[in-house]
Amino acid sequence: MINTTYKKRVFLSSPHMSGDELRYIKEAFDTNWIAPLGPNVDEFEKEIAEYVGANEAVAVSSGTAAIHLALSLLNVKKGDKVFCSSLTFIASANPIIYQGAEPVFIDSEPVTWNMSPDALEKAFKDASDEGNLPKAVIVVNLYGQSAKMDEITSICDHYNVPMIEDAAESIGSTYKGKASGTFGQFGIYSFNGNKIITTSSGGMLISNDTGALKKARFLATQARDPAPHYQHSNIGFNYRMSNILAGVGRAQLRVLDERVKARRNIFNRYYQELANLPGFYFMPELENTFSNRWLTALTINEEEAGVSVGELLKALTEENIEARPVWKPLHMQPIFQGVKYYPHGENENISEYLFINGICLPSGSNLNEDDQTRIINCIKDTVSIGNERKRYV
Numbered sequence: 001m002i003n004t005t006y007k008k009r010v011f012l013s014s015p016h017m018s019g020d021e022l023r024y025i026k027e028a029f030d031t032n033w034i035a036p037l038g039p040n041v042d043e044f045e046k047e048i049a050e051y052v053g054a055n056e057a058v059a060v061s062s063g064t065a066a067i068h069l070a071l072s073l074l075n076v077k078k079g080d081k082v083f084c085s086s087l088t089f090i091a092s093a094n095p096i097i098y099q100g101a102e103p104v105f106i107d108s109e110p111v112t113w114n115m116s117p118d119a120l121e122k123a124f125k126d127a128s129d130e131g132n133l134p135k136a137v138i139v140v141n142l143y144g145q146s147a148k149m150d151e152i153t154s155i156c157d158h159y160n161v162p163m164i165e166d167a168a169e170s171i172g173s174t175y176k177g178k179a180s181g182t183f184g185q186f187g188i189y190s191f192n193g194n195k196i197i198t199t200s201s202g203g204m205l206i207s208n209d210t211g212a213l214k215k216a217r218f219l220a221t222q223a224r225d226p227a228p229h230y231q232h233s234n235i236g237f238n239y240r241m242s243n244i245l246a247g248v249g250r251a252q253l254r255v256l257d258e259r260v261k262a263r264r265n266i267f268n269r270y271y272q273e274l275a276n277l278p279g280f281y282f283m284p285e286l287e288n289t290f291s292n293r294w295l296t297a298l299t300i301n302e303e304e305a306g307v308s309v310g311e312l313l314k315a316l317t318e319e320n321i322e323a324r325p326v327w328k329p330l331h332m333q334p335i336f337q338g339v340k341y342y343p344h345g346e347n348e349n350i351s352e353y354l355f356i357n358g359i360c361l362p363s364g365s366n367l368n369e370d371d372q373t374r375i376i377n378c379i380k381d382t383v384s385i386g387n388e389r390k391r392y393v
């Protein structure tokens with residue numbers, strides 16, 4: 001056993017406060033706006049909508065809640081199908097199950113690591129032949145990188161099926177100059193503690209359809225009919241963001257561009273130091289897109305590199321450094337056993353390859369240069385030990 005307690009812990013992505021959050025929280029306390037809703041919520045919604053260029057935004061308790069609301073607004077219900085990226089965090093798909101609907105998982109393509117238009121087209125073709133089109137498509141922008149939006153929106157438009165953009169990880173990113181999250185009928189952001197900006201816990205639903213967002217507000221506050229007594233004709237949710245947390249969000253949004261810059265700098269340094277190692281392939285940035293580089297992700301070709309992802313993860317853990325494999329594809333999750341899945345090509349299973357060979361390195365905007373040096377050196381050492389060993393067997 002190696003004792004790691006004396007080695008400073010480095011987190012994958014930890015909250016990074018601006019210093020201004022307490023001012024907004026204090027304002028909420030001074031005016032006794034401790035309730036969910038209040039002036040910080042209203043302002044935070046306006047500021048986000050303006051930042052991303054959407055008509056309106058609704059602040060909610062989590063990114064998961066925002067996806068659930070979007071599916072409710074699209075009337076997804078029992079027996080419906082929803083197409084969803086396979087390579088993602090399970091929160092992208094759980095709301096499909098909450099609605100009693102059935103997910104169909106779509107593989108990634110190698111350039112963006114996101115939803116493969118080829119696999120999506122094939123899934124649509126089969127669904128169309130069966131006369132059972134999906135009610136919605138959930139497209140994820142992994143680690144800040146936008147999916148191939150032109151291709152995906154054109155397929156969805158062709159079949160006239162609405163798209164929900166899961167931009168939980170990609171606020172601050174753009175595709176052809178347009179903000180990530182604004183390509184679907186609905187977009188969602190997450191402000192969970194590990195995201196690029198955080199309210200400790202929170203999310204946002206955005207859309208240009210202001211009528212739908214009015215309904216989202218209604219559903220997110222227990223679906224109260226307009227009556228002085230408590231009257232309900234629908235089943236709603238308790239999904240609104242608290243006025244205190246919205247204050248944190250307002251201060252965070254002001255430094256979002258700085259946070260993006262910091263994460264991109266971290267990526268660039270990893271790239272400079274490690275990209276020339278044999279078998280190291282960094283997650284690409286699609287042409288005409290700008291990634292917030294929420295997490296630096298790369299794949300390692302074990303044969304070329306002389307080490308496996310598992311060995312690297314073990315070495316980093318021993319240095320008290322938190323690194324992670326890439327998301328485990330949802331079609332490989334025990335809970336989704338038997339769920340339909342469309343690979344990128346007949347013999348091309350991109351998400352499984354990325355999961356088996358991928359690694360995410362610590363990328364927090366508050367990661368300092370010395371700690372990043374520690375990470376880089378640990379990786380270089382592990383690679384040279386691996387190659388040394390290879391030479392003698």
Ligand SMILES: *Cc1c(COP(=O)(O)O)cnc(C)c1O
Nearest residue numbers: 062063064089091092168190192
């Ligand atoms: C974080 C995340 C979510 C869920 O957001 P929460 O605010 O934690 O509910 C959804 N999708 C993706 C891709 C995420 O990374």
